[in-house]
Amino acid sequence: MSDLSTSYMGLKLKNPIIAASSSLTGNLENIKKCEDAGAGAVVLKSLFEEQITSDKNRMVGDMNFDAYTDAYDFFNASSTDYYLxxxxxxxxxxxxxxxxxxxxxxxxxxxxxxxxxxxxxxNIGADALELNMFILPSNISTDGKTIEDTYIKILEDVKKNINIPVSIKIGYHFSGMGNFINRAASSGAQGIVLFNRFYKIDIDIEHLNIKSSPIISDPSEIHLALQWIALMSGEISADFSAATGVHYAEGAIKHLLAGASSVQLCSTLLKNGVSHITEISSGIEEWMDRKNYTKIADFKGILSQENSKHPEAYERSQFIKSVVGLS
Ligand SMILES: Cc1cc2nc3c(=O)[nH]c(=O)nc-3n(C[C@H](O)[C@H](O)[C@H](O)COP(=O)(O)O)c2cc1C
Structure with a gap:
């Protein structure tokens, strides 16, 4: 029988499947269901930084406390800690x-x-902390270096305060992606989660409205993370966790072959239910048996760029070939 255990940021996981952060992992009942279905780990839904420190301003901001100083003190004190x-x-x-x-x-x-x-x-026992970071680079007066420095400063400040492993979960808006990932790993990120899937807009042409694009991902969306994990996993000291578009065992296996240490599932659990975790881990196991792999390390990263017999397949030369037919 295959051994699906893996190590992610120094954590021992019985298999590489992680229930990703979402509303699903925001309550105990669901999290337990993820464990029962066989998840190797769970990332709890995110707490927003504003909920830790700035919330009091929002909560008390709209209230008229002129005549109610006691009430102000109460709200001010209690709301600061409420969400935390x-x-x-x-x-x-x-x-x-x-x-x-x-x-x-x-x-x-x-x-x-x-x-x-x-x-x-x-202190409360979390095994690791995932920093779900996203600064939309839309401010025309802020350059890329300033934004990247902000990410690194957050990471370094957090690392100063804790000893448990810290990962960063990022989007793909980096012009110097390779350099940034390396910087993050050198600044103490033990895990790199590629990529988060952020809210995007769509336009309703009948009602002339802005609306949300689909919340649930599609399996065809794995390719961006797959490429970056394949490019980076042989070069970076941190572990990679693949996110976005992993709906079936096949997607998970591809990411492991590219060099990921774990895969994170969100949309497929929202769509197919938490029990889908069992199906995906069985699918990985069946594939490993078929290929005579007894443990994850037997095949993890064998198709990363570093280990590939065809490293050019990951880069521009292959792109030119496919577009203009040069050989
Ligand atoms: C409803 C919903 C809520 C989410 N909430 C969070 C969150 O609180 N923190 C976070 O890091 N990612 C959050 N995500 C992103 C997911 O963790 C995941 O990275 C993303 O959906 C891509 O993976 P998928 O293709 O498996 O859905 C959320 C996604 C959805 C659909």
Missing amino acids: DEYLGLVEDAKESLSIPVIASVNCVSPGQWTDYAERFE
Whole structure:
């Protein structure tokens, strides 16, 4: 029987399947179902940095406290900790009830006071922290270096406060992707999650409205992360976790061949139910048996660019060939 165990950021996972951060992993009942279905680890839904420190401004901002200073003190004090305490409660409950690693997650866009709170995730027992980072590079006066420096500053500030492994989950808006990933790994990121799938707009041409593009991904969306994991996994010291578009065992196997240490599932669980985890892990196992692989290390990364017999297939020369037919 094949051994599906893997190591991700130093965490021992019984298999490479991680239930990704989403509303699904925001309550104990669902998280337990993920474990029962065979998940190797779970990433809890993200806490937003604003929920850690700035929330009080939003919560008390609209209220007229002229005549109610007691009420102001109450709201000001209680709301500061409200979401953080609720989230820490989720981490604590998850740790008490589950035996698989529990990864906390913060959605962050700026350095600042909130990073001081990171140690509370560690103290409550989180096995790792995933920084779900996204700065939309749409401000025409902010250059790429400034944005990249901000990502690294957040990572370094968090790392100063905790000893558990930290991963960064990023999008694909980097002109110097390879350099940035290397910088993040050198700055202490033990895991690189490629890629998050952010909200995108669509346009309703009948009602002339902006609407959301589909929330659920499609299996054809794996290719961008697949390419970057294949390009980077042989060069970077951090572990890669593949996200976006992994709906079946086939997608998971492709990512492992490219060099990922784990794969994260979200849309397929929302669409097909948490029990789909079992199907995907069985699918990986069946494939390993068929190919005579007894453990993940037998095939992990064998099709990364570094290990490939055809490294040019990952780069421009292949693109030119396919477009203009040069041989
Ligand atoms: C409804 C929904 C909620 C999500 N919430 C979070 C979140 O809180 N934190 C996070 O890092 N990613 C979040 N994501 C992104 C997923 O974790 C995942 O990275 C993304 O959907 C791509 O993977 P998929 O193709 O398997 O869906 C969310 C996705 C969906 C669809």
